[in-house]
Amino acid sequence: MRKPCCDKRDTNKGAWSKQEDQKLIDYIRKHGEGCWRTLPQAAGLLRCGKSCRLRWINYLRPDLKRGNFAEDEEDLIIKLHALLGNRWSLIAGRLPGRTDNEVKNYWNSHLRRKLLKMGIDPNNHRLNHSIRCSTAQAPYNNASSSATSSTLKVRAPSSLKSHADNEKECGDRISPDEVPDLNLDLAISFPSPSPVKVEKEPNPTKCKAESGSLSAQSPTLLLFR
DNA sequence: AACACTGTCAACCGCGTCTCT
DNA sequence: AAGAGACGCGGTTGACAGTGT
Numbered sequence A: 001m002r003k004p005c006c007d008k009r010d011t012n013k014g015a016w017s018k019q020e021d022q023k024l025i026d027y028i029r030k031h032g033e034g035c036w037r038t039l040p041q042a043a044g045l046l047r048c049g050k051s052c053r054l055r056w057i058n059y060l061r062p063d064l065k066r067g068n069f070a071e072d073e074e075d076l077i078i079k080l081h082a083l084l085g086n087r088w089s090l091i092a093g094r095l096p097g098r099t100d101n102e103v104k105n106y107w108n109s110h111l112r113r114k115l116l117k118m119g120i121d122p123n124n125h126r127l128n129h130s131i132r133c134s135t136a137q138a139p140y141n142n143a144s145s146s147a148t149s150s151t152l153k154v155r156a157p158s159s160l161k162s163h164a165d166n167e168k169e170c171g172d173r174i175s176p177d178e179v180p181d182l183n184l185d186l187a188i189s190f191p192s193p194s195p196v197k198v199e200k201e202p203n204p205t206k207c208k209a210e211s212g213s214l215s216a217q218s219p220t221l222l223l224f225r
Numbered sequence B: 001a002a003c004a005c006t007g008t009c010a011a012c013c014g015c016g017t018c019t020c021t
Numbered sequence C: 001a002a003g004a005g006a007c008g009c010g011g012t013t014g015a016c017a018g019t020g021t
Helices: A018-031 A039-043 A049-060 A071-084 A088-093 A100-117 A145-154 A156-170
Strands: A186-189 A196-198 A220-223
Touching (some): A071 A088, A071 A100, A088 A100
Antiparallel strands (some): A186 A220
């Protein structure tokens, strides 16, 4: 049985105040990201670590772009979604200054509708195609979307297989080589000194528990342009 | 003006994965 | 090998704003 990530009685929830934001910013500027579990106490925040992490990543990080999505960003999201499904973090990794949450929200509120208006099924990116799989929110995933998404990230070969399996289960879904005019040349392979890597940089300030999580063994999603 | 409806987005939740012991 | 702890991800929720009636 997993313990709750924090003692919920003693933590604030809901919207962040400016003071809380400032505390978090100050702390991370001083000590860097990481060790989210212990950060709230160290920073004097009555929040759980997860909440702090989310607030920082989605809102406070200095490199965030925010604001409206450009047309080319929209295009890229649509194309990447056609290839990757709801792997928002992977998609966001190709959009500098954008977060997975932001991309996901934008997809659900704008792009889905836009595609529907154009007569394209946002689930499989096909024209005038009735939705075959009942999981409208998780186009390429079967029962557990989070499971498959993690699989893709970590174990590329089997994930490709699982994607292919889903294709079978869901009928004639689009496959990467079916995507027209994509020109993304997406490949998954083990790390090598090559093009753009969508990979989290190991944070030097990270604590012990996390430090080995991106070892040389971890396959990396490589994206070429 | 008041209410209902709809859209947006920040935040939460639960679960999978990874690492360490 | 098994269990615990921590992180990260995707799905979902709920508050708020905008729009329509």
